[in-house]
Amino acid sequence: MKVVIGARLTPVVARIPGVRPWMVTCAGAALGVTGGVLLAVGWAWLGALAAALGQVLDAVDGQLARMTKRESKAGAFLDSVLDRYADGAMVIGCVIYLVRLPAPLPMWALLALGGLALLGSNAVSYSAARAESLELVVGPPTLVSKGTRSVVMIICAAGTVVWSPSPLVAIIYLAVHPTAAVVYRIVRAYRNN
Template sequence: MLSSWLGDRVRASALIVGKVIARTGVSPNTLTVLGLLLNVLVALLLAWGYFLPGGLLALVAGSFDMLDGAVARSANKSSIFGGFLDSTLDRYSEAVMLFGLLVFYVRDGSSMSAILLIYATIVGSLMISYARARAEAAGLKNEAGILARPERVILLSFFLILGKPVWALWVLAIGTNLTALQRIYHVYRITNRK
């Protein structure tokens, strides 16, 4: 599947760059916080309708999201708090970007459909994370589904660069909720094997 292949390539690249950054002494938690701050800038750009620079900056911010874990592993600085901070700020990062789009559509006086798509995307995104976290709390690995975080960032950025944020919202609204359902089904299958 294309999204899985793309996600694997992005993760492999992040590991290589993570090794280089680890040598500088920059902490993984610093990268996590910087990623959130960059996503706040993305949200401001999106709120004012600057989709091209917003999409490009979203790719940069998304790279911070992937690099923090790579740096933590390369520098042997993985920690429970670091993993928790990363997961928590990832949710804020995604929500703040979508909030930027929400502000744009409210200011623009757009139809209710864009606002409902943003809501559906936020719900789907949160449920993807919750399904994974809840499965892990039960001792199960759960990374099933078509739209993990890197794929969502790349898709949103791509459509923003094209100037078609509503297309991104349609793909994300459907894809995030489908991914959450895939994760639910994955846990069902694992726990009901005979």
């Protein structure tokens, strides 16, 4: 979805004088971090909107780079690094939001799940990049991509309108699924290489 919306927005952004892909990358990351902050202070639906807009810009930056012939390794690196910050801000925002609620779980459990969600989200991206750099066969891409992780957090943040502790679903998903994917990749690396 973000790619479809991004494809329509990219030509519009390309016509803005002076806009470079790295600027769009930074704006998208800033929106993702803003989404996490808004979620943390209790404005979950607004945080979901900011994070969703950040995701759209995350699609626009690469499309803009290709369209304007400004693709670069440094730009791809910047995009990957800032994606981790936007992801992390949303995870932290979810945890702070949940801690402020009337106890869906004890604080220690929320902090443990949040920590595991942060570690898993970063490790799944790192394990894919590291395996690729070492030319290890670890299997096809999984449903724990950055896009999937972000969509889960955005939907759960928006879902607070219906069920206030819905970010708990995102935190549990992010604590379990990315870690399972990393374990799977490690096993595949040892079996296939």
